Amino acid sequence: MASLVSRGRGRRTINEINMVPFxxxxxxxxxxxxxxxxxxxxxxxxxxxxxxxxxxxxxVIQLVIGKDESIEMKIQExxxxxxxxxxxxxxxxxxxxxxxxAVVISADKNIKYESVVKVMDxxxxxxxxxxxxxxxxxx
Numbered sequence: 464m465a466s467l468v469s470r471g472r473g474r475r476t477i478n479e480i481n482m483v484p485f486x487x488x489x490x491x492x493x494x495x496x497x498x499x500x501x502x503x504x505x506x507x508x509x510x511x512x513x514x515x516x517x518x519x520x521x522x523v524i525q526l527v528i529g530k531d532e533s534i535e536m537k538i539q540e541x542x543x544x545x546x547x548x549x550x551x552x553x554x555x556x557x558x559x560x561x562x563x564x565a566v567v568i569s570a571d572k573n574i575k576y577e578s579v580v581k582v583m584d585x586x587x588x589x590x591x592x593x594x595x596x597x598x599x600x601x602x
Contacts, residue, residue: 522564524557530571532578551589569597
């Protein structure tokens with residue numbers, strides 16, 4: 464509420480905000496944060512580590528997702544174009560005679576991540592084991 468000042472003939476209201484209590488509160492909060500900040504332990508994220516495989520896979524099935532989201536399956540030098548519906552059955556068929564095989568998904572960096580996840584999800588739902596992503600290391 465504005466206070467009234469009596470000067471001379473009439474009364475005038477003072478329309479200024481008293482900043483002193485505001486500054487006092489802010490300084491107290493600043494001191495509290497400065498004292499408690501060093502006491503808070505930073506959170507540590509325990510990330511899984513990747514070890515080297517004991518044995519290299521006998522067969523590597525590579526699924527390449529192109530810029531137009533077309534999918535191509537490569538086994539050694541043989542390549543086959545596939546649709547999303549046919550991926551799991553083709554991979555299962557290719558893995559049928561080999562005990563130790565791995566599936567590696569390579570995708571163009573300009574396609575949506577959703578396309579890669581759809582392929583991985585399709586393989587996982589069909590029970591395909593050892594699915595990984597191929598990456599290019601930055602120099």
